[in-house]
Amino acid sequence: MKEIILELEGLNCANCAAKIEKLTKDIDGVDDVSLDFISKKLKVKVESQEKTKNIIDEIKTIVKRLEPDVIVVERDEHDYSYAQGHSHDHGYVKKEDIMKIIFSGILFILPWLLKLEGTPKFIVYLFAYIVVGLEIIIRAFRNLMAGQPFDEYFLMTVATLGAFIIGEYPEGVAVMLFYQIGELFQGLAVNHSRKSISSLLDIKPDYANLEKNGSVVIVNPAEVHVGDYIIVKPGEKIPLDGVIVEGKSSVDTSNITGESVPRTVSAGDVILSGFINNEGLLKIEVTKEFKESTVSKILDLVENASSKKAPTENFITKFARYYTPIVVYTALAIGLIPPLLLGYDIRDWAYRAFVFLVISCPCALVISIPLGFFGGIGGASKVGILTKGGNYLEGLNDVDTMVFDKTGTITKGTFKVTDIIAYNGFTREEVLRLAAYAEVYSNHPIGLSIVEAYGDTIDKNRISDYKEIAGKGIEVNIDGEKIIIGNKKLFDDNSIPIEELDSIGTVAYIGKGNIHVGTIVVSDELKEGVVEDIKAIKSQGVKEIIMLSGDNEETAKKVGELVGIDKVYGNLLPQDKVNIFEQIMEENHGKVAFVGDGVNDAPVLARADIGIAMGGLGSDAAIEAADIVIMTDEIGKISTAMKIAKNTKRIVSQNIVLALAIKTIVLVLGAIGKATMWEAVFADVGVSIIAILNSIRALKIEK
Structure with missing residues (x-):
């Protein structure tokens, strides 16, 4: 199966857009289709390569019939055209459209200024109507012939021609004129919203300085390969992921992480595409092809996000499908039943029916709601929160239980010696030296942290008979004397009494000969501000916070108490985490989110209602498994994401209530003869413009 991408x-x-998507789906050989109105990309999955050309030709025919001015362009899978800070469109405001509106407007007021009556008045209004409405009438006729009658072109044509038939010439012209003005402003509003979102995602590098045969050539980033060397000058974007081999600088990471504080980098440091080099000259060895780079993955993730629609979007799509036909048939009933069955004035009831037709287009909802969700997704990406779809952003509003992994999520995942206690005449320095010699061959994080804390040279010739005892510790001879280091079980096996220590860290007891000479505490540090971050998450409506840990039960519970977590499960193997998480999901009626580091926790991230990966910076596993990726490892970003979700939902709800309330009021007033076509035009295009402009507020981030 092949996917083709067309930009409209x-x-x-x-x-x-909805009609183009529906008709494309009916083409022979098309397996699936998705048209994203925001990015204007039509993604079509075709059953076989051979049918591709015919399918593209058919799509172009459909588009030409429905939207003659739209140009269909084939795009590469990794061509993020809408996110490059510019548009290929030739502008929404055409000079001829403005001239038509102005000329028609002059003709519209001419009969009133010259006090024309009778045939001259009709001729001037008819001319004005043709000038401003001919294009719409032609489109309505085309769509009618294509079996697609229920659109704004058809509705406006029937309503305005009807107005002329019953002698309401000024209103017929006015509706078409103000509809065109409204469409003009609506196009500007949509364009502004698209540009606002695009500017947030203006992270794609335009070029790379490739070092080749002793000189530097400017190339497309896609032409650079793994192992190549690139030069990045001050002020330039890092075009590809790599490792710095020469140079030192500070880099602006805000495009990727949302963090405004510059980061200092030098030779040996990993650096990601999308960062901006602030000062020094950097030479970088490329470690990933452009299509696998961080920038490509972020753009791909955000661009595809709008194809995963939120439940509210799906509801509106279905609602719009039925709303317009229902209103049209209601208008038909209003226009015919009272005059024909009850003998009322046909002119009066026909006029009421035309008011219904003008207001029956659901554009305000169809456009503004996807814009609202995509605004929220785009705004979140600006602060380093990547959301894979509007469904996940909306789903955050329903999370009442949040489950955290401990290591690397609540804690930093880096072990350090935090306490040394000496007994029986030994000093702290002697205890640490014995422990470091005993652990020098160990690859365990505890042993590595002890050796690192010692920091001095270790003479391995002094060490003999090294033996690791699974689940207990290490036995070794140092200078011919037996040294043991491990837990209480190891000392019980050797019948050595110890001074037990209660600590939230991992406790390693050290023995020499037959005596307990010291104790070392190795702790995984809590992340800064984690207590406040957990409180902030609870303040967003999360009722219960649970922690899963592979640490022993007591250590895990102490960490949980320190941080303010409601329930803790310890001593868990990776498979145990999945089983416990399944239990938690069965016990909860609301949505359950899981927060992990995205590498070891992939099974649980995938199983959760909403999987949130922490520290996804450059982590392929995190981006693959999670629904939401926090590009830094800050838990505080979760409450920010929940605020963005609530703000987006609030804006979308405002648009729904505003549009439906105004349309309903005008429909009722129209039915009882109290609303004119002027109010109907406002209830259609006027409300659309207000709703679209309101959607732009979703870009505003509450930190």
């Missing part, structure tokens, strides 16, 4: 340049009609 100049597509500004959401209703037409």
Whole structure:
């Protein structure tokens, strides 16, 4: 199966977008199709390569019939055209459209200024109507012939022609004129919203300085390969992921992580595409092809996010499918039943029916709601929170239980010696030296941290008979004397009494000969501000926070108490975490989110209602397994994501209530003869513009 990507340049009609998607789905050989109105990309999965050309030709025919001004352009899978800070569209405001509106407007007021009556008045209004409405009438006729009648072109044509038939010439012209003005402003509003979102994602590098045969050549980043060397000058974007081999500088990471504080980097440091080099000259060895780089993955993730629609978006799509036909048939009933069955004035009831037709387009909802969700997704990405779809962003509002992994999530995942206690005449320095000699061959994080804390040269010739005892510790001879280091079980086996220590860290007891000479505490440090971060998450409506840990039960519980976690499970193997998480999900009626480091926790991340990966910076596993990726390892970003989700939901709900309330009020007033076509036009395009502009507020981030 092959996927083709087409960009529909100049597509500004959401209703037409839905029709293009539906008709494309009906093409023979098309397996699946998704049209993203925000990025204007039509993604089509075709059953076989051979049918690709015919399918593209059919799509172009469909688009030409529905939207003659839209240009269909084939795009590469990794061509993030909408996220490059510019658009290929030739502008939404055409000079001829403005001239038509101005000329028609002059003709519209001419009969009033010249006090024309009778045939001259009709001729001037008809001319004004043709100038401003001919294009819409032609489109309505085309769509009618194509079996797609229920769109704004058809509705406006029927309503305005009807107004002329019953002698309401000024209103017929006014509706078409103000509809065109509204469409003009609506296009500007959509364009502004798209640009606002695009500017947040303006992270794609335009070029790379490739070092080749002793000179530097400027190339497309896609032409650079793993193992190549690139030069990045001050002020330039890092074009590909790599390792610095020469140079020192500070880099702005805010494009990727959302953090405004510059980071100092030098030779040996890993550096990611999308960072901006602030000062020094850097030479970088490329470690990933461009399509696998951090920038490509972020752009791909954010761009595809709008194809995973939130439940609210799906509801509106279904609602719009039924809303317009229902209103049209209601208008038909209003226009015919009272005059024909009850003998009422046909002109009056026909006018009421035309008001219904004008207001029956659901554009305000169809356009503004996807814009609202994508604004939230784009805004979150700006602060280093990547959301894979509107469904996950909306789902955050329903999370009532959040489960955390401990190591690398609540804690830093880096072990350090935090306490040394000496007994029986030994000094702290002697205890640490004995422990370091005993642990020098160990690869365990505890042993490595002890050796690191010692920091001096270790003469391995002094060590003999090294033996690791599974689950207990190490026995070794140092200068011919038996040294043991480990837990209480190891000392019980050797019948050596110890001074037991209660600590939140891992406790290693050290023995020499037959006596307990000291104790070392190795702790995995808590992340800074984790207590406040957990409180902030609870303040967003999360009722219960649970922690899963592979540490012993007592240590895990102490960490949980320090941090403010409600329930703790310890002594868990990786498979145990999945089983416990399944239990938690069965016991909870709301959504359950899991927060882990994205590497070891992939099975649980995938199983959760919403999987949140911490520290996804450059982690392929994190981006693959999780639904939301926090590009830094800050737990505080979770409460930020929840605030963004609530703000987005609030804005989307406002748009729904605003649009439906105004449309309902005007529909009722129209039905009882109290609303004119002027109010109907406002309830259609006027409300659309307000809703679209309101959606732009979703870009605002509450930190």
